[in-house]
Amino acid sequence: MMADILSNEGKQLLLGNEAITRGLIEAGVGFASTYPGTPSSEIGNNLEALADKAGMYFEFSVNEKVALEVSAAAAASGVRSFVFMKHVGLNVAADPMMTLAYSGVRGGMLILTADDPSAHSSQNEQDNRYFSQLGLLPMMEPSTPAEAKEMIRYAYEVSEKLTLPLIFRTTTRVNHARGIVTMREPVGMVPRGRFEKDTPRFVNIPAHARPNRVRLLALMEEAKAVSESSPYNFIEGSGETGIITSGVAYTYVKEFVSGASVLKLGFTNPLPERKIADFIRGKKRIIVVEELDPFLEDQVLRVCAQNGLDVPVFGKRSGHLPRAWEYNPDVIGRLSSVADVMEHPVPLAPADILLPGRPPALCAGCPHRGMYAATKKAVGGRDVIYCSDIGCYTLGIQAPFNAADYIICMGGGAGAAGGFSETTDQKPIAFLGDSTFFHSGIPPLISAKFNGHRIVMVILDNRTTAMTGHQPNPGTGRDFGGRKTEPLDIEAVVRGIGVDYLETVDPYDVKRSAEVMKAALECDGIAVVISKCPCPLELKKLKQLEAKHCRVDQSKCVRCYTCLRMIACPALVKEDGRVSVDETQCMGCGMCANVCPKRAIEVIR
Amino acid sequence: MKYTVQIVGVGGQGVLMASLVLGNAAMKAGYRVAMSEVHGMAQRGGSVLSTLRMGDDVASPLEAAGGADLIMGFEPVETCRNLPLANRDTGIIMNLDPVYPSMVAAGFEEYPEVDDVIASVRRRTSNLMTIEATNIALRAGSAVAANAVMIGAVAAIRGFPLSKELLKETLLETVPGKAVDLNSSAFDMGYEDMMSKN
Helix, strand or coil, X not given: CCCCCCCCCCEEEEEHHHHHHHHHHHCCCCEEEECCCCCCHHHHHHHHHHCHHHCCEEXXXXXXXXXXXHHHHHXXXXXXXXXXXXXHHHHXXXXXXXXXXXXXXXXXXXXXXXXXXXXXXXXXXXXXXXXXHHHCCCEECCXXXXXXXXXXXXXXXXXXXXXXXXXXXXXHHXXXXXXXXXXXXXXXXXXXXXXXXXXXXXXXXXXXXXXXXXXXXXXXXXXXXXXXXXXCEEEECCCCEEEEEECCHHHHHHHHEECEEEEEECEXXXXXXXXXXXXXXXXXXXXXXXXXXCHHHHHHHHHHHHCCCCCCEECCCCCCCCCCCCCCHHHHHHHCCCCEECCCCCCCCCCCCCCCCCCCCCCCCCHHHHHHHHHHHHHCCCCEEEECCCCHHHHHHCCCCCCCCECCCCCHHHHHHHHHHHHCCCEXXXXXXXXXXXXXXXXXXXXXHHHCCCEEEEEEECCCECCCCCECCCCCCCEECCEECCCCCHHHHHHHHCCCEEEEECCCCHHHHHHHHHHHHHCCCEEEEEXXXXXXXXXXXXXXXXXXXXXXXXXXXXXXXXXHHHCCCCCEEEEXXXXXXXXXXXXXXXXXXXXXXXXXXXXXX | CEEEEEEEEECCCXXXXXXXXXXXXXXXXXXXXXXXXXXXXXXXXXEEEEEEEEECCCCCCCCCCCCCCXXXXXXXXXXXXXXXXXXXXXXXXXXXXXXXXXXXXXXXXCCCCHHHHHHHHHCCCCCEEXXXXXXXXXXXXXXXXXXXXXXXXXXXXXXXXXXXXXXXXXXXXXXXXXXXXXXXXXXXXXXXXXXXCC
C-alpha cells in the first residue's frame, strides 16, 4: 500500500510532501526545481522518481538561488513552475525573488518555503511569512496535506491572475503530517512555452525598476480583493470569542477549543482586512493562534486600530502564547483563561531511572567517522577551530570527535575560516560535504585564494546529498528523468582554483588520512583535503554494498579500546570490558581494523 | 470515537512502516486519520515518534501529553522515555529487545537493565504489556519482521478500534511480495503472544 501519486482517482493516505507532489501533477505544473532541504526534501525524491512519467521537467539545482532562477524563467515563458526549499534556503534564493516580484510571471509560479518550527532539522526557526511582505508577494498557507493539494491548484490560478509568483508556506507538521487525500483529474499541462520579450518588465534597470515598483504595489492592491473573496479564508462556528488562525495551528484550534467562532486564514498575504474587521466587530474578545512570530496578530491589531474596534486581542503580544517552538495541543491549553479549551488526561510522570540519551549520530560505517578520527589524530595538541557546516558531518559535534566549534549556514564554515585565519593564531579547519561544496563552498575557497587566507578545507565527499535522503548532486552526475550528465570532478575544480596543498584520501584508511591531514595543517596557505568514499547507506539502497563485516579476535584484543576512542562506530559494542561487533549494524568498512594497534579486528567477506 | 496511538522507537526499526499500516487500516475502516511522522536528521540513529490519530472527527496531527490511548513501544528505553505521552488508563506495549545508543555501545554511557526499565514503567502504570518482538520475529524467520509482530500484538489489545483481519490484510498489502509469508506468520505470532497476556 505504498502511495501511488500518479493515480487519478480514489483516496490515499498521503504524507504532506506526497500530497504536494500530487498537487503539482493535478495543477499541470510543467517545471520544478529545488535544492534539497528538510522538511521539503521528499517532494524532490518523489519528483526524481516520477516527474518524467507525469510529463514534468524536474531538476536538483546547485543551490536554491539557481533553483528559483530556472523556475522563474520557465514561468516567464508561460510554463507553470514550482520551486521548493526549506526556510533557510529562501535566504539563498531571496536575491532573485525580490526582483522577480517586479517582473512577475506569465505561467503561474509557486515558491514553496518549508519552515521548521522547533528546528527539528534546522539551524534556526525563522518565520518566512515576512518574506511575503518584504518582497510584496501573495502568500498562501495550508493546514493539512489534503488542503495543501487542493490549494496548489487554486494558488496557480491566483498567480496567473495577478501575474506574480506566490509564496506557498508550509511547516514541518504539514510536510510531515499524513492525512487522507482525494485524487482528482489533472488539468491540462503546457510543458513548453516561448519567452516573449518585454524589456521594461523583465530588465530592471533603475529606469524600469521605479515604475515596476508602482506596478507591483497596484498588483498587491488587486491581490487584496482576491484575498477578500478567497474560499481559503473562511469562518466556522459562532460565539462571542473570535479566533483567527492559520497553518497547522488551525487543526489544534478546531479540535481542542470549543464555543468560539474561528476565522481560518489560508490566503495570508495580503490579508483580507475587511473580512477580518467584519469578523472582529461584535466579538467580546479576539485570540490569534499562529506558530512562531506575531505575523497575523500584529496586522490584526492594526486592523482594529484603523477600524476603531476596541476589542481585546490575546496571543503572543499579551503573553498567552509563545513565540518560540512549534505549537501542539498542550500549547493551546495556555488559552484556558480566555477560551473554552478541552482538558486532557493527566500525563504519567517521567520515569524515575536514568535513561541514556539518543541524539542523532553518524551511522555505522560512515566514512566521515574515519576523516574525523584522522583529523583528531593529526591535530593532536594544536590550537584549531573546527568550522563545520550543514549536512551529516554536522554530527561530528558528537563525542568522541567534538569537531564542531562554529556552524552558521550552508558553506558558512569555509567563509568563517578565512575570518578566523586573519584575526586569530588558531588554525581554522573547514569541513563541508560534496553537495555543500557545490552549493556555496566554492566562492569562499576562491575568496581565500584571492585574499591569501591560511585555511584547511576538508571536503567530505560521500558521493551523494546524504542527510536529506540521498539526492544526486553535480559530483555524482544526474541519471533520472531520461537525462544523464557527467559527474563533476571536485579535485579538478579545486586544482583549477590553485591551492597550495591538495590531496585526496580514502577515509577508511585512517592512518594515511591522518598523515595527509598533518601535512595539510603544516601548509602555510590554502590546503584542501578531499575525503572520498561513498555513503554506505546509499550503496545499500542501490544494492551495491559488498556483504562483509568485521570481527574481533578476542585472543588478540588487549582491551586498549583504541577503536572505541577513535572511531566509536555504533557497530562496536563494549560489554563487560569486551569489545565485539554487532554484525547487524556493521558495514564491514574496516575503519576499526585499521586503527587497531594489535591487528585484532579482521574484515570477513 | 477518537483513538490515538503513539509509536516510539529508534530510526530504522520500522516505526514509520508500522504507522503507515495502522493509518491505512484506519482509512479503510472509514475513520478520519491525522498523523505526524519524524523524518530528517533524527532518523540518523535518534529517537523517533509517530503519532496516529483516528476517529470520527480528528484534525490535529499531534496529541496532547497524556492523551494517548495506546503506546506502541518498539524499544524499552524509548518506551520509558515517553511515559508522559500516556495517562493511567493508556495501554502500553513494550518490546523488550534493546537497541543500544552509540554512546552506550561505545561504553561512554550506561544502558539500564531491561528488568529495571520494566519495573520503572510498572511504578507508573499497571497497563504495561511486554513482548519480545525481535525474538518472536527471529522464530518467524527474520528479525526484520519485528514490526509485523508488534502490529499483530496491537490487534490483540482490548478496545483497539481496528479488526485483526483488517490490520493483517493491510500489513500484507504493504510489505514486498516475497516477504508476505514471513510477515503473515510474524503477525500471527505477535497476536497469539499478546492474547495470552491480555
